[in-house]
Amino acid sequence: MMSVVMLLLALIYPKNGSTRFWAIGNSFIAAGLLLLGLRNHIPDFLSIPVSNTFITIGYCYILAGISVFVGRKIPTRSLTLVCLTLFLSFLFFTDFMPNLTARIIIISLTVSALGFASAWLFFMDKREDYRFLENILAWIFILHSCYLILRATFTYSDTPLSNFMDANTLHALSFLDVFIFSILITFGLSFLLNTELQAKLRHISETDNLTGILNRGAFLALIRSKADTHQYPISVMMIDIDHFKKINDTYGHQMGDTALAFTTDFIQTQLDETSLFGRLGGEEFCIALPNTTLAEAERLAQDLLASLSSTPLIKDGHAINISISIGITEHSETMLNIEDSLQLADKALYKAKEAGRNRLITHAA
Numbered sequence: 001m002m003s004v005v006m007l008l009l010a011l012i013y014p015k016n017g018s019t020r021f022w023a024i025g026n027s028f029i030a031a032g033l034l035l036l037g038l039r040n041h042i043p044d045f046l047s048i049p050v051s052n053t054f055i056t057i058g059y060c061y062i063l064a065g066i067s068v069f070v071g072r073k074i075p076t077r078s079l080t081l082v083c084l085t086l087f088l089s090f091l092f093f094t095d096f097m098p099n100l101t102a103r104i105i106i107i108s109l110t111v112s113a114l115g116f117a118s119a120w121l122f123f124m125d126k127r128e129d130y131r132f133l134e135n136i137l138a139w140i141f142i143l144h145s146c147y148l149i150l151r152a153t154f155t156y157s158d159t160p161l162s163n164f165m166d167a168n169t170l171h172a173l174s175f176l177d178v179f180i181f182s183i184l185i186t187f188g189l190s191f192l193l194n195t196e197l198q199a200k201l202r203h204i205s206e207t208d209n210l211t212g213i214l215n216r217g218a219f220l221a222l223i224r225s226k227a228d229t230h231q232y233p234i235s236v237m238m239i240d241i242d243h244f245k246k247i248n249d250t251y252g253h254q255m256g257d258t259a260l261a262f263t264t265d266f267i268q269t270q271l272d273e274t275s276l277f278g279r280l281g282g283e284e285f286c287i288a289l290p291n292t293t294l295a296e297a298e299r300l301a302q303d304l305l306a307s308l309s310s311t312p313l314i315k316d317g318h319a320i321n322i323s324i325s326i327g328i329t330e331h332s333e334t335m336l337n338i339e340d341s342l343q344l345a346d347k348a349l350y351k352a353k354e355a356g357r358n359r360l361i362t363h364a365a
């Protein structure tokens, strides 16, 4: 049933690489358990080596899906080696030296190792959006793996088993363990997909698709939240590209777009990670610098003006000089709201345009 859920998710999210791996993984585990349950009704080859290899392949696929999800390379070679080794050792302990105890220990330790590796991958993922769910999933894998180690240890110290179907409660509980594990993991992974989808939607709704920086709405929301957390003084820089219409008119709209992206990238390289940078619309941008005085912001603006005007955009055989005008103000505790400060910076920008462009004007309170 859980593999059907995963297959449905893979159909709903066809572009998501991890879902496909998880769906295939769950299907292999389900097929392996089915073959295992048909013991005494089908040839031993199918109900022992093949079934256990299927289960192992299933866990390998789940681990591969997690690797894709967390942005790591799939350890294809190691996983293939694990499956091959398990298959051959199961063949050996089924046909050449039948030994149920050895088989239980091998499958338990193999699956628990894959479980620990999966948990490790989740723990190593540092993305905040997924932290909570990934920790829960990691612990589900760890608990499942610990149970399997317990099973291997008991099997090793217990009297040798001759028939799996006559095995004690710990072995019988394995079916329950896999059942509960599959349910928890399927739900956990689908919640994770949902969180990923939400994060993608949020990113799309907050990002300006031409420049990749914050759009107007997201920028204003973020700057308001910085003001709420009292990261004073917050210096605000309103920036507008000079004679941008001329670039569009002379070189075409596409070159205009390139100039916007070029200017954005240029400015972004001059900012540190505490700065907020957004495109307010057209060729107008805004930078908010929390915990930055007016004097520090002015220094940064001067550097920007000087370096941008001496770095032409080179494209299609053209060298286009781009300059910007900047209006700056400082938002302090005594001011009513951040929108007023943005307006003051905008007025200063207007003055910079009037004064001849390619300059900065400060609005001092």
Ligand SMILES: Nc1nc2c(ncn2[C@@H]2O[C@H](COP(=O)(O)OP(=O)(O)OP(=O)(O)O)[C@@H](O)[C@H]2O)c(=O)[nH]1
Residues within 6 Å of the ligand: 210, 240, 241, 242, 243, 244, 245, 246, 248, 252, 253, 254, 255, 256, 257, 260, 281, 282, 283, 353, 357
């Ligand atoms: N290529 C391109 N052009 C845009 C975009 N958004 C706005 N524009 C154009 O930007 C131009 C802005 O022109 P103006 O507001 O007259 O300003 P300007 O030519 O930069 O002159 P000043 O600001 O006074 O220096 C308009 O022609 C808009 O059509 C965009 O996303 N891509």
